[in-house]
Amino acid sequence: MKNRRLERALYGPTIYEVTFGLLLSLALGAGLAIVFLIFKPAEVVAELPKEDEVKAGTVYYVAGTMDHLKGKQWMRKRQMLVDGTPGEIALTEDDLNLMFMNGSEAGKQAMEKAAKAEAEAAAAKAAAAKPAKPNKPGSKPVAAAPALAPTPDEQAPTDLITPSVLNFRIRDGVVQVGLPTTIATLGYTFPVVAQMKGTFVKQGDTFVFVPETVMIGSLPLHRFPHATEYMMQRAMTSDALAPEITAAWKKLKNVEVDGNTIKLTI
Numbered sequence: 001m002k003n004r005r006l007e008r009a010l011y012g013p014t015i016y017e018v019t020f021g022l023l024l025s026l027a028l029g030a031g032l033a034i035v036f037l038i039f040k041p042a043e044v045v046a047e048l049p050k051e052d053e054v055k056a057g058t059v060y061y062v063a064g065t066m067d068h069l070k071g072k073q074w075m076r077k078r079q080m081l082v083d084g085t086p087g088e089i090a091l092t093e094d095d096l097n098l099m100f101m102n103g104s105e106a107g108k109q110a111m112e113k114a115a116k117a118e119a120e121a122a123a124a125k126a127a128a129a130k131p132a133k134p135n136k137p138g139s140k141p142v143a144a145a146p147a148l149a150p151t152p153d154e155q156a157p158t159d160l161i162t163p164s165v166l167n168f169r170i171r172d173g174v175v176q177v178g179l180p181t182t183i184a185t186l187g188y189t190f191p192v193v194a195q196m197k198g199t200f201v202k203q204g205d206t207f208v209f210v211p212e213t214v215m216i217g218s219l220p221l222h223r224f225p226h227a228t229e230y231m232m233q234r235a236m237t238s239d240a241l242a243p244e245i246t247a248a249w250k251k252l253k254n255v256e257v258d259g260n261t262i263k264l265t266i
Contacts, residue, residue, distance in 0.1 A: 037219035055117030064093035074098040096168040207255040
């Protein structure tokens with residue numbers, strides 16, 4: 001009968017044990033690398049740096065604009081799309097960002113939060129400008145008002161993943177779709193930006209967005225086989241798009257990205 005302990009002491013671990021240990025180490029290392037890249041934030045900039053100013057290993061994110069003046073026709077364009085008005089609709093990134101900001105629950109919450117912050121800032125500025133009344137002789141100094149506790153919608157998110165509002169940027173025939181997200185885990189919150197860059201391609205009878213690159217934080221998801229296809233399938237079945245927009249999109253005759261606009265033909 002073989003003495004396995006003696007054999008192990010004489011010859012060391014078997015080839016199977018070495019192989020298993022190697023595969024386990026590789027899997028653990030790959031998992032840690034993926035987590036590290038996801039939580040390594042993209043650098044948010046107003047514009048992309050010049051080629052000689054790009055930092056090695058840095059992922060950049062430029063949000064699309066949401067100019068109310070440039071996108072003042074967004075409601076009319078949306079209604080034309082929903083009604084199926086024959087003709088061509090030219091959508092800019094300002095139109096799209098205003099549509100999603102006003103048409104999604106996350107967008108409405110963001111606007112309410114921004115309006116509240118603006119009102120509080122104005123009130124604080126007015127209070128600071130108002131001269132304080134001097135205390136009367138012998139009176140006790142007035143204590144400062146205690147800080148208000150955060151309301152439920154201002155507290156740290158409890159969900160693992162809390163997505164914000166979709167953001168669109170269109171440059172030189174390329175559409176970028178960004179989704180700022182907050183990941184809450186182990187009592188900490190981490191901002192993560194997911195961004196895709198691509199164009200529209202007709203598949204069957206419907207035009208679909210086909211990304212060439214997909215970044216989750218600093219993780220290049222497009223380098224993983226079938227990961228992009230799976231993510232796009234989940235996106236198409238989500239409630240990010242209003243049902244009437246989804247129904248109208250299926251009736252489009254053509255979708256073309258021309259420079260900094262998306263042209264829809266009905």
